[in-house]
Each structure stands twice: as structure tokens, then as C-alpha cells.
Amino acid sequence: MAYLRPATIASALAARAELPRALVCGGGTAVQPAMNAGLLRPADVLDLGGLRDGAAIDAYGDRVRLGPVVRVAAAARAHALGAGVLGGLLRGFATPAVRERATLTGNLFQAPADLAVVLTALDGSLITASAHSRGERRLPVTMASALRPDELAVGLDLAVPAAFAYERLAVREVAAPTLAAVAAALLPGGPRAAVTGYRAGTAVPCPGAVPHLADPAGADGFAAAVVAAAAPPTPYARRSVAALARRCHRRIHRGDADA
């Protein structure tokens, strides 16, 4: 039984190769409650929270690469991500104290992964590596379960948006599961949108909504395409997702979401 807290990504990969069944932990804010409840009883824990080289936020061109243990609060404060664009969104994630510890990458390994819809709209990918292979592998942010036993997530790659909007439906504002959410972004490579909830599962992109997102008068078309992607099962749910989409469209084009 061991609690390993490596200081570098290289040593973390070596530890992963040695203990492929160890429970991997980033900030611990999701894993620890599961251990408290007895749902997880690992023999070994590989804690990435102490990685000295794992919390960097590096801008390159019109994209940004985040280390595997960039905290949610740090991402919200980072100018490289567009602090004003993402700050409001990340304020709605968990509580202030939890945001200081939770990692963006770690959230993608949770079910549900609340941030997957955001990162999908930002054309995000999960970067993985292992001690046994050269180079890195990239996965969609919704495919965290596809890591190989000897791999670790070593980063996130995102586009930096010129404009961004996120609207979420939950029973309360914080510390409650997301029922449905829509994210939309104007990226250097073009608009992107994603939706979560109902049949969309964790998050799916909405390519059919893209032309409407670029059009300032396209709110209704955008909402219809997002609803089609999520396929909500009831009229109430369809109206809810459509409202979220319209609010996103309005935020993108007018900077506000008031009706």
C-alpha cells in the first residue's frame, strides 16, 4: 500500500508504469469524497497534485496548453485563456474552495464531467503519454476512459476564444449536477458549439449549429440545431435546452443573455 506524490511528470509516468492499477488523483476533490464514502478503496494512490511541472499554462499561437494539474481557479484567472471570457463560466463550477483544488483535467475523469462541454466547445483535446512510448497521444476530451493502463493525462490543448458563452441548467447554481448545458465559442478556426445532458451524454459537438452561431440573426436556427443534438425527451426539456442555446447565442453576439 503506497501513497505516491511524484514531483515531475516524468517520475509520475514511471510510477504509473510500475503501478498501473493505482488510483490516480489530481486535486482530489472528486476522488476523496468517493474514498470517504467507501466507494473506492485503492491499494495505491498516485497523487499528481504535487507535480512541479504540471501546472503551467502555455500560450502558443491562438491555442493554449494546460498542464495536467492546472486548478480550475487558476484557469479562471489565467489571461492566456481569456480571463474575462472564461472567468464567469468557471465561477459557476463547484465552490470557491473546491475550485482552488480541483483540476480541469481531473474533471474529465469524473462522471459526469461538468467541464467536458466547455472544453469540447473550445476544440479541446486531452494529451496523454506513457513511460513506454515516445511522443504523446491526443484524445477527445470526452474520451478520458480510453487511456491505456500505463498512460496518464499530461495536458489539455484548447483554442483561445474571441467570444465564449456557457449556460447551464441545474437544480441550484453551485455544487449540483448539471442537467443540461450549452457552450458556444468563436474560435480562430470558426465557431463551435457543444451540448451536454439528455441523449448528448457527457458532451457532443453541434456541427449543425455552427452556421447559425456565426449569424447574428440565427438564434432560432442555433437553438433548433442544439436541441436536435441533445434530443431532450420531453417538451419541457426541449424548451429548456432551446432557452439555454438562445441565451448562449445572445451572449456571443450582444455580450449579455437577458431576454
Added chain:
Amino acid sequence: MPDDLVEVRGTLDGEPYHAEVPVWASLLDALEAAGRPLPAGCRGGQCGSCTVSLDGVPAPACVVPAGAAAGAVVETARRAALPVLVEEMAAAGATQCGYCSPGLVVALSHLLRTSPAPDAPAVREALTGHLCRCTGYEAIVTATLAAAARLTSEISSI
């Protein structure tokens, strides 16, 4: 030490502490094992009652793996509390049953240290994740703003 335990050492309220806990234990468990139990509530990071200052940043001890806190400086309300905030909370009746108060005091003291003149929305934002079933929060907000006003007054009079 048994093989199924991990050793955690750190600093608690200025004194060294030591605990031997299972690999899945939280900092909350480690402090309890060290003889310094905190108010425990949800054990899921949502109620805030076990909030401590961990290397200067508030954190619910229940969501911090014990091993992650090895070597860290942990402060409870005993050491992290701003006296002026405690005085104003007492004056405003901002604590009733008192179960949530230690965690609240840690979070709000951090707010006042990092943002000396917060407005009411900033105080309410800092209270997010702290459940108080007695006060309705208004007295807590009032006390924090009063403490901020006193701190600002003291700074400007220097």
C-alpha cells in the same frame, strides 16, 4: 507502522503533528487521528464545516487526501481567524449553533486578508460552499462587512 497505513506529518496551528492513516484517508481523518478533530459534515466538500487554511488557501479538509497534505502548513480557525472578524460575528449574532463557524471564519478571514474591502456580493461568493442552517447568512454578511470597514479604517489611520 503497519503496512496498510501511511504516515502524514505537517504543521497544525504552528505545531508539528503526526498521524498514521489508511491510504484513502482525508486530511480531516488525519487531523482526527492526530487528536485535533474538526467539525465534520458532508465529507464531500459541499458544507464547508471542516474548512482549514492549507498553505494559506482555504480548503475543505474532507476533500484533501491526507497524503497530499504531508508537509503542508494547516491552520484551523484557532490560528487563521482574524480577531476583528470574530468580534464582529459575536456582536452581530452571526453564530448560533456554531457548527459551521470555524470553517466560515477561515474562509472569510482569507477573504479579508486578500481583499480588504469586499462588497456584499464578494462576501456571499466567499460563503458559497458553507452551509449554515441557523442564521440565514445575513448576520454573517453584516459582520464581515463591519470587519472589513474596521480593517480599512485601521489601515487608513496608519
